[in-house]
Amino acid sequence: MSHWEAQYQRSKNAATLDDDEADEPMPDIDLEELPGYQTPLQQLTRHWMNERHAPDILPAQDVLLGSILDHLRRQSETIQLLRGDPSTSEEDHMRIMLAQTEVERVKFIVRSYVRTRLFKIEKYARHIIANEEVQTRITAAERDYASRHAHLLDRHFHSSVLQGLPESQTALDDSPKLIMPPMVTEPETTRPVFAHALKNTIARTHRGKVADMSRGSLMLLPFSAVTDQIANGEVELV
């Protein structure tokens, strides 16, 4: 291959790199034209917003997150390779910088998404380890983190308060529930959220009321009324 051809090849690489970055599907299937199709990044952004607005932990998106993380890693490797190559042209450097900036911005969303979940996991750690249904919604790493965190808190309360108390009071949970709120923090699932319907759907509140949600409508509803709709993508939180 002549030098010129190599150069051409590389600019083509750089061009596809940009395309990948925008997360556009390959041109052979015209997915963009399909209504409701979303690129992985758009999907992640939606899950990120849902997670930030929901009082409870939403189902983990490990497949999506995994593919985005793989993509990020490959992208960073390509960038490193092209940057180190002395024959990369000025114009390509400009492209690389754009790709790099985009990588940083995607990382920001991933980080914020992961940290939002981590925050909830810390808050509801004891609730999570006692509740198997919640455990199905989180990843293995998150599950480990929850049990570590609950254990840490228990130990701290025990060593700084409970071990000094008389024996009958050393349990962390209080039995007179009538006069005390429970010790275990649980997600407040009736908290109102702004739900934006992506498809025509129906929301049912716990009191048995039914609300028709037509596509594009925006409603203020208790979170528990739209939990399933969020999970199957009919509704997003805004």
Add this chain to the structure above:
Amino acid sequence: MNEARQYGELATQLVTESRRSTQTDTLLKYNDSLVRSIIREQRDLEKVADVLVLATVNSANPPPQLMIIQTAIARNKRCLLAYHNHRIQFLCTLYWSLGASLPPLLSAETTSIRAKLSPHEVDYLRSYHTSVMTFRAEFSHELDITASIVQPPKELHVLVNVVRDCGVIQTESGTIDFRMGHRFMVRRSDIEHLIVQGYLEEV
């Protein structure tokens, strides 16, 4: 027990301290003596309750006095736990805002924070840090999840002033010796933690 004091008065003082800490957004010194006196009060209350239980073991209804004492016990205990929990929450928020690193919290230089902690809290922070680092390792090939999530990055590079000497740092474009008073154009992700910890300042 001091007869002039109402049940639960000390616990109220303790909770007031937490409230003050929230309102001024500062961490107050760990009030060891107050915590100890409340624990003492709990033991005294328990003794009184035991005597009452033994004295009325045959009667059908528990005496009203016992109900009051038990309520006081439960309340004191909850106040103690709330106080400790509040402090832990505060410390964790501080920990994350410093870019998930322990040295700024626990090093001897910044005595202001360390001196306010109880030994148990120092232990807690250490184990918490270990736990967070284990979780971070899950993502170590792609990104650092403990980096800042306050502002989405707009540009790759950032112009910084060096506020405090922080020695030689590895960056993407080689090593840079950050000396006080100098100004550098560097890649944000390389030095973001130094901005968070107050070594560098964005221009």
